[in-house]
Amino acid sequence: MEALESSSTRPATMDSRDADMSHSGSKRGGWITFPFIAGSLVGLTLATGGWSANLIVYLIQEFNVKSINAAQISNIVNGCVSLFPVVGAIVADSFFGSFVVASISACISLLGVILFALIATFDPLRPQPCGNGSSFCTPPSKVQYAVLYIALTLACIGSGGSRFTLATMGANQFDRPSNQAIFFNWYFVALYAAAAVSNTAIVYVEDNVSWRLGFGLSAVANFIGLGSLLLGNRFYLHDKPQGSPFTGLVRVIVATIRKRKLQLTSKIEDYFYGKDGITGIATLPKESFRFLNRAALKTEGDVQSDGSIAKPWRICTLQQVEDLKTLIRILPLWSSSIFLGTPIGIQSSLSVLQALAMDRHIGRHFQIPAGSIIVIVLMSTAISLTVIDRFLCPMWQKLTGLSPTPLQRIGLGHVLNILSMAVSALVESKRLKIARAHNLQDLPGSIVPMLALWLIPQLVLVGVGEAFHFPGQVALYYQEFPTSLKSTATAMIALIIGISFYLSTALIDLVRRVTGWLPDNLNDGRLDNVYWALVVVGVINFGYYLVCACLYKYQNVEKGEDDGVSDAGNDK
Template sequence: MADTEAPGYGDPSPKRGGWITFPFMMVPTLLGLSIASFGWIINLIVFLIEEFNIKNIAAAQISNIVNGCISMFPFVAAILADSFFRNIPSISASALISLLGIVLLTLIAFFDNLRPQPCETGPNLCQSPSKLQLGVLYAALTLVTIETAGTRVTLSSAGANQYEKRKDQGSFFNWYFLTLGFGLCAAANLISLSIFISGKRLYNHDKPMGSPFTSLIRVLVAATLKGKHAVSYKEEDYHHGKEAKTSTAIASKNFRFLNRAALETEEDIKQSGNSNYNKWRLCSVQEVEDFKTVLRLLPLCLAIVFVGTPIVMQSSMMVLQALVTDRGLGPNFKVPAGSVLVMSIISSCIFIIMNNWLVFPLYQKLTRKPLKPLQKVGVGQVFIILSMAISAVVEAKRLKTVGNEHPMSVLWLFPPLILEGIGEAFLLPANVDLFYGEFPESLRNTAASLTSVVIGISYYLSTALINLIQRTTAWLPDDINHGRVDNVYWVLVIGGVLNLGYFLVCSWVYTYINLNDGNDQKQYLKDVTT
């Protein structure tokens, strides 16, 4: 890989990038994103209920909104990194901001006057948090959310940029999501920042190339302005710009109306003698094809939104279920309600390792071809649907034990969480691998953030779905012992099956462009131009 380091970073002769950068990327991921972030994320619902006296369902909705912001904000950070800044400075600045947020959360937990007084007896005697207390809480959550915006996606993209081969990039994404699996303490932010910066001389430093979204908008504008011109099938009628030697030879036939953006009209030819042609009337073929690539991936993004919704709803409901189960393990230990979600994380980590070292190699050995990203996503969706179904069965069983002397053990919640973790082990790395590999190179950070964006949308859809269910049914009261959460899970199962059918159709019609380091691109171009 060519060294893209900017001047001023030392001797450019040594080779940079590759697996030597792996520990410098993974340790910040483990300490900063896993330990520091997941520690407060998974306990947020319980914290809101027990420390801020917020009702159960409302706490779940607030948690969904916060998690939605955590997933959506990285998209903004990715745009800024792709357009103006570099990955490394973005990550460093975000980690510093995160440290401030974690410290503020720690102060909230330490000082009693930053939280409302504990409830005395019954929910009617609970003191609501003051505006000041809520303001401090929201300020802390905002700061730690900014951290994820600057690091969660740009760190994954910066890590993948260190490798030339698509196979190595896919392996990196597996290890990246593996390291997102554990979390304990806030001091990890400071440690992770130091380790990350110490490896800067070894990184391939990307350079900002201006906003790639401007190029996408220009394609749409240029195609609209030339709407009356007929689409040509001759290569010489199209503009290739500075990428003439490397860009696509001819515009593909899919989304043919966009080809007009690269069509050289008489007005464009008059300006061909100078380089100051109107870029809002004439785009290169490569820019047009990049725009088409984004359009072709949008239906798959929608499928991820609808598989993400049951996942985030299950996470919220599981915490509320854990609060009303027997969480005692032995005479001296009680499982924290928020910690039950760790089972999903541990399961995901274990199966990412198994997939990388056993399942995927074995599949390739038996079939003589690798398991493609969309196939992995489909397998993951099946596990998610199974998880929802078992959750419904478990909750129905729990409701039968309400009022008994011995409530149902929290251990019954573990099987569906394990299945969810297996599903995520297939889904998440494959989604990022797909978008990172298929998106235009100028949109790599944006591609890496796309999965996070659609998951963020899933959190908002989950909040909306909870509102809808509360308004139309009696399934989700504040005390879920008097509700029917099992029916909610069955609704998610039905939605999951429908979404799986939609996803299979999208996968069937989708043609990979960059899979296998560009070999599929040649086949794709051959298919669309013949």
């Protein structure tokens, strides 16, 4: 397939939408927009990582916040950063469009990061530092807390409103799903690479130079990202929102309930297709979830003489009915991804604890920061995305004659995630054996003479798995969601991450309460049992996913279309 053999970094690559002409006669859309969108994504991601990756340390060192409270604040912030994209997507779909929401969000993010830099610059905006060895620390005042929370709020809203809205805006520049899939691959390459840089370079500056310079670099990156987004405006194809699509979906439910006693018919003229009536080749409602078809049945008084709706909460268009059915069909697949993300969230925090209890030295003088161990996931994902796009996908197509479908990519991500948890369990079993051989289980804070580099294989597997299932999910939701919900489709990944983050925190707390596997001294625990439990959960969830995938039928793929999706989904 030519689309898969072309690099999304080459502006010369065009799809059918590249040929579209605007009213001014200039070409819009296509790969020429990618450098601007990618530049914006990189800048905004660097800015977000600059203030969020080191937030716990910042709160403890600069605001004298107790470690438990700092962790709680960080958890809330991380959850908000993951969940706010859903709000931004709804606003983009319903009212303003992706470009406007992304631009405004980037401006809000810039204000938040600048406020962080001001807090780090001016002493009155933060409490006095604790004296060396002193147990008495001045807590932040109400004004200082207020300024801090304003900065966090602005930064969270700005980050959440731009991250996946940019993904939708970028995908909107292409007509072919194959080009959209390539775009999503490179979108995640840029996202993970920028996150890796911010979690290492900017965090190093904050820890070893100054917080003011670290936040200043974040502000500069944010400004560059905003500028890149605005400079590309002349090349973008802009989506036009048509009002809140969720209102129409709720109307379908209400109308179905109100017409629950009506008898369904097989006559096309009995259904409402819109103000323009039946145009082109009309089809009867689909048989799946046929009880919802009652919402489109016309009864006396529902439609005015000019064809417009007289009673909005009694009649809906057939397209609105089918849109709701699409969401219902994809919901099981989406739910299976929650328990795909939850083990990753658990492993992320527990791997840091493992690294703290292991030898992190590389040579005599350099020691890997425990918090930076997760960067391996980001780097392996970014590298894997490139390999998948340039080598594996073309090879798969040559061997099978088809491109890998989104469902196949997600399924492979499930398998790699399970393997990662199994490797994590084996590595932890080895670490515990060494700890017991040296009688370290009764010595809290002791370091096991085992290199932290043993953690690399499990983190690499997580990264490779994310390179398959995250872009696969974004491509699936974007392709299958109704047109009016495209921004919401890409934000579904953020919703999964947010829910998984909170769920992983709750599960860790549950394990600590019910079992003795996770004591404060990790050398005296059974973290390997936690990982084996995640393997069992992962296998069960993978079985659930396979059932959902086998029963699912692609809705927006035409046979014979060069779209990177197998026709098998339509033939089930």
